[in-house]
Amino acid sequence: MDMIKKEPDVDPLAILSSDNTDKDENKPLLEEGNFMDSHVAGIKTECVDDSHDFTSEFKVEETAVPNNVIAMKFEPEIPFRGMAGSYDVVFKGITLEDALDIVNDDTFANEVDVQSEKVDIVVLPPDPDSLTDEDEAPDDVTGVANVKDVPGPVEVHFIASENADCPEISTSMSEKPTKKIKLCKQTAKYEKCTPKYTKILENDHTSHETLEEIKNNLKNCTPLEIGEKILNYNDMFDFIVKETVSYAVSCKNIFDFTLDPDELRVFLGILLLSGYHRLPSERHYWSEEADLGLDIVKNAMSRNQFLKLKSLIHFNDNTDPNDQNHNKGFKVRPLMSMLNAAFQQFGIFSEHLAIGEMIVKYYGHNSLKQLIRGKPIRFGYKLWALCGSNGYCYKFDLYCGKDAAGSDVSNRHDLALGTKVVLNMLDCIVHPRAHDIYFDNFFTSRDLLLHLQDLGFRATGTVRENRMDGCPLQDTKLLQKSVRGSYDYSFDINGEILFVKWNDNRSVTVASNFDVVEPVASASRWNRNARQKISVQQPLVIKNYNKYIGGVDHHDCLAGKYATAIRCKKWYWALFVRMLDMAVVNGWIIYREIHGRDALDLLEFRRCLAVQYLKMFTNRKRMERPLSSPRGVQFDMRFDGRGHFMAKRPSQRHCRMAGCKGRPVTFCKKCDVTLCQRCFEPYHSR
Numbered sequence: 001m002d003m004i005k006k007e008p009d010v011d012p013l014a015i016l017s018s019d020n021t022d023k024d025e026n027k028p029l030l031e032e033g034n035f036m037d038s039h040v041a042g043i044k045t046e047c048v049d050d051s052h053d054f055t056s057e058f059k060v061e062e063t064a065v066p067n068n069v070i071a072m073k074f075e076p077e078i079p080f081r082g083m084a085g086s087y088d089v090v091f092k093g094i095t096l097e098d099a100l101d102i103v104n105d106d107t108f109a110n111e112v113d114v115q116s117e118k119v120d121i122v123v124l125p126p127d128p129d130s131l132t133d134e135d136e137a138p139d140d141v142t143g144v145a146n147v148k149d150v151p152g153p154v155e156v157h158f159i160a161s162e163n164a165d166c167p168e169i170s171t172s173m174s175e176k177p178t179k180k181i182k183l184c185k186q187t188a189k190y191e192k193c194t195p196k197y198t199k200i201l202e203n204d205h206t207s208h209e210t211l212e213e214i215k216n217n218l219k220n221c222t223p224l225e226i227g228e229k230i231l232n233y234n235d236m237f238d239f240i241v242k243e244t245v246s247y248a249v250s251c252k253n254i255f256d257f258t259l260d261p262d263e264l265r266v267f268l269g270i271l272l273l274s275g276y277h278r279l280p281s282e283r284h285y286w287s288e289e290a291d292l293g294l295d296i297v298k299n300a301m302s303r304n305q306f307l308k309l310k311s312l313i314h315f316n317d318n319t320d321p322n323d324q325n326h327n328k329g330f331k332v333r334p335l336m337s338m339l340n341a342a343f344q345q346f347g348i349f350s351e352h353l354a355i356g357e358m359i360v361k362y363y364g365h366n367s368l369k370q371l372i373r374g375k376p377i378r379f380g381y382k383l384w385a386l387c388g389s390n391g392y393c394y395k396f397d398l399y400c401g402k403d404a405a406g407s408d409v410s411n412r413h414d415l416a417l418g419t420k421v422v423l424n425m426l427d428c429i430v431h432p433r434a435h436d437i438y439f440d441n442f443f444t445s446r447d448l449l450l451h452l453q454d455l456g457f458r459a460t461g462t463v464r465e466n467r468m469d470g471c472p473l474q475d476t477k478l479l480q481k482s483v484r485g486s487y488d489y490s491f492d493i494n495g496e497i498l499f500v501k502w503n504d505n506r507s508v509t510v511a512s513n514f515d516v517v518e519p520v521a522s523a524s525r526w527n528r529n530a531r532q533k534i535s536v537q538q539p540l541v542i543k544n545y546n547k548y549i550g551g552v553d554h555h556d557c558l559a560g561k562y563a564t565a566i567r568c569k570k571w572y573w574a575l576f577v578r579m580l581d582m583a584v585v586n587g588w589i590i591y592r593e594i595h596g597r598d599a600l601d602l603l604e605f606r607r608c609l610a611v612q613y614l615k616m617f618t619n620r621k622r623m624e625r626p627l628s629s630p631r632g633v634q635f636d637m638r639f640d641g642r643g644h645f646m647a648k649r650p651s652q653r654h655c656r657m658a659g660c661k662g663r664p665v666t667f668c669k670k671c672d673v674t675l676c677q678r679c680f681e682p683y684h685s686r
Contacts, residue, residue, distance in 0.1 A: 096121075181414045184450035188469045188497075190490045195498045199453055200514050203351065206434040211349040215594050223600065223608040224637065227587045231268070231580075233342030237261040239334070240315060247314040259309065262616045266300045267309050269613030271580060272606055273297065275562035282306075282566045300614040310568055315576070328368050329398045331572040332579075339579055340395050343586055344428055348435065349593075350388025355425050355439040356552030358383045358396075358559075362574045368400060381575060386425040387551035391558055392589045393582055395428050397421075398575065418443035422452075432456035436514070438549045446471075449513045450495050460512035460545050463499070468509070471499045476507045484525065485536030489517050500539050508542070515541035558585045562606055584609065612637045615670055638684050643670045646680055657683050 099121045218226060231237075241259050248257040270285065279285060279292060286303040287293040315335040327333065360381040362369055370382045382399040402417050415423075422443050429435060437452070437459040444461030446469045452459045465476075474488040480503055487502040500517060501509045504525070523538040564577035584606055592599040600608065615637070638644075645668070652663040657679035667674045668684075675683050 180416050182447045183415070183419070184447055184454070184495070186450060186495050188446065188471070188492045189494045190471055190492055190499075192489065193491050193493070194518075195491045195496070195516050197496050197514055199496055200458055201433050201456065203436065203458065204431075204433045205351065206431055207349050207351045210347040210434075211593065214346050214349060214590065218590065218594055221594075222637075222639070223587075223591055223605050224612050224640065226591050227584065227605075227609045229345070230339075230342045230583045230587045230590075232261075233345060234338060236335075236338050236342070237264050239338065240264060240313070243314045243316060243334075244309070244312055247318055248312045251318050252312065254312070257308075257312065263301070263305075263309070265613040266616050267306065267313075268580065269610045269616075270297055270301065270306060271564045271566055271577060272584065272610035273614065274565040275581070276603055276606060278565045296611065296614050300616070310566075313576075315572075328400045332398070332575050335576070335579060336396070336398065339583060340428075342583070343392075343394055346590065348388075348394055348429055348431075350390060350392060350394075350551075351434065352389040352436050352438065352548035352551070353386060353394070353429075354389070354549050354551035355384070355386055355422055355437065355443060356549075357399075357442075358385055358552060358556045360574050360578045362571075364569075364571055366571045368398070368571075370399070383578075384421050384425060385552050385555065386428070387555045389548045389551045389554075390589055390593070391551060391554035392586055393552075393555050395425055396582070397424065416445070419445070419448050419451075422448060426452075426455075426457060429457075432458075436460070436544075436548065438545055438551075440549070444511055446492070446495065446497055446511065449497050449511055453496070453513045458514035460510060460515050460541060462545070463509050463511040465509065468499060468511070473499060473501045473509065476501070479503045479507050485523075485538065487517075487537075487539050489539070498541065500541055502539055502542050504536075510539075510542050510545055512541050515544055517541060555582070555585060558588075558602060562603060612640070615643065638671055638673075639686055641684070644684055645669045646675075646677070649674070655679055 103119055103121070218229075221229075238261060241261055241264055245257060245259055248254040273294075273296075274282070274285075277294070283303060284292040285294050285297040315332055316330060329336070359370070359372060359375060359377040360383060361377045362380040368381055369379060371379055372382075383396050384399060385393055385396040387393045422437075422439060426432075426437065433456060435458070437457050439459070439461045441462040441464050444463040445467040446463075449459055449461075471490050471492070473490055479486060479488065479501060482503060484503060487500060489498065489500040491498050496513060498512050498515065498517070499509060500512075501507055504523075517539045519540060521538045521540055521543040522535045523543070524533050525536050526532075527534045559578065559581040563581050566577070567573065585602070587609075588600075588602050588605040591605060599605075646666050647669045648665045649667055650665070652665055653667070653674040655662040655664055655676045656673045657675060660676060660679050662676045662679075664674060664676045666677060666680070668680065673683070
């Protein structure tokens with residue numbers, strides 16, 4: 001069979017079939033290019049064969065395949081030879097070249113069952129835009145393109161003979177899962193006694209010194225300067241400009257496309273503004289209607305320029321994805337690395353740190369999308385994060401699968417996922433003694449706490465009962481029948497790990513390698529029988545856990561409070577705008593730590609960045625100039641030294657320079673502040 005012509009605009013599922021009967025011994029069982037590309041049931045497909053010219057209707061149905069793999073069985077009106085409906089052996093996740101090597105192997109004919117004598121090679125749909133935006137075939141040819149490989153992964157299905165010794169294909173999907181190992185092999189010996197820790201050192205509180213140093217170094221910085229230290233760390237804007245222009249020229253053939261960092265700042269300013277000033281459509285920001293259009297946006301950038309930049313913005317080189325095979329986060333990985341470095345440039349200044357997950361809302365079609373039931377946002381990308389109790393995010397990483405290549409958590413395949421995530425998040429900490437670490441029961445195990453103890457980390461986390469290595473705590477059902485606030489504890493005197501089970505609304509177990517049970521604290525709980533709040537006892541280790549575990553959730557809440565509202569079809573856009581929101585939140589937390597109660601709130605801080613970025617280009621020609629003026633000197637842009645020009649108003653106003661009683665007609669176009677000619681320069685000087 002030479003080829004199959006398919007109707008366009010239909011999502012195809014290709015299947016390659018070969019027949020073992022009446023074959024020439026010297027002819028390969030399946031030749032490259034002789035494959036069949038079919039559609040779903042009811043699509044008419046024209047087949048051109050060496051000996052037959054016919055048109056037939058195909059019906060597609062699922063067949064039982066091992067390992068939950070969906071194969072396709074075709075029932076044509078003119079039947080093909082050897083169309084069996086069940087499979088014993090499946091090679092998954094391989095390329096078309098690997099499939100051809102298997103089928104054309106000299107010993108492969110003996111592996112196929114004699115009665116079926118049939119092999120199916122199934123081409124699965126590709127992951128959308130995982131590595132590159134390029135088409136699967138060159139777009140500068142006419143007719144039928146010479147496709148050297150298929151767009152998606154390939155599976156080989158066949159019925160093996162009884163004595164078959166199937167060839168082994170070394171692929172990530174066909175390999176057996178690696179057995180997880182324990183980092184510490186110390187046996188546990190439990191006693192109900194007061195915890196005594198000799199292996200872990202006390203907190204030296206050096207994180208407070210780091211915070212004081214940050215305050216001294218940044219006390220004179222404006223909100224814009226603090227935001228620039230994070231958003232443009234290590235010339236990040238220049239990097240984005242370079243990759244975007246490269247993508248426009250090399251992949252989209254837009255040779256006249258230009259971009260500079262100031263234009264990128266204006267673009268980011270529009271995104272920041274959409275977080276607190278939402279309109280039904282992004283095009284409405286440029287509307288001429290009085291109740292829709294915004295002059296500050298129309299003066300900064302044209303609508304077509306914004307839409308073009310949104311469609312072209314890129315963060316990695318698409319022309320060289322060969323080294324990024326199986327790295328599903330290839331598109332945004334460089335930006336994530338640069339932002340992690342920007343977040344850590346001030347040091348780890350929080351004493352109490354939490355490790356957890358954040359969900360970035362996304363409802364599109366992508367293999368990275370996760371479904372987590374019981375969460376406020378069920379569908380989206382999962383981010384692992386290390387945050388302080390104040391909400392500052394020090395490190396984050398995109399979850400690409402347990403053993404996905406390219407991710408920071410994929411270095412140790414012999415460790416449990418939770419253990420790999422914790423160790424990856426903590427590798428940015430230089431002084432373990434200065435911090436207390438908290439995480440939930442997804443990560444916690446006795447083995448992990450022992451390993452962190454050896455590394456010098458003080459850690460606490462809720463733990464599942466099957467990860468306690470036989471700790472003899474009171475049975476959960478019996479504890480729930482006791483008075484609310486009752487607890488039981490046991491201490492591992494060999495490993496120096498404390499386990500505490502506490503009865504609240506339900507029983508919860510906490511493990512720690514540094515905390516204690518006493519002095520017992522109290523917690524306020526609602527009593528339904530008495531219809532009032534009552535005080536129940538609470539072990540100190542559980543009180544501290546509840547107090548400091550919320551850092552990741554706090555950051556997630558702040559990032560979603562004024563989240564960027566503009567959307568895009570590209571799968572990585574949701575990650576990009578989330579990283580932009582995270583950077584703004586981190587900048588605001590730094591600003592708040594410096595200025596305390598006198599600091600701007602998050603909304604005003606975001607507005608400060610957005611407005612100053614949007615006023616990078618104040619001289620863009622339009623039919624009219626905006627007439628609105630800001631209330632007071634609201635934004636600290638007067639000292640940035642760029643774009644301040646004098647203009648005249650039609651009427652006089654009071655000069656805004658302190659001590660001046662003049663009423664000039666001149667004003668600063670950027671600041672929109674009335675100033676005398678002699679006051680213009682002093683006003684913009686520190």
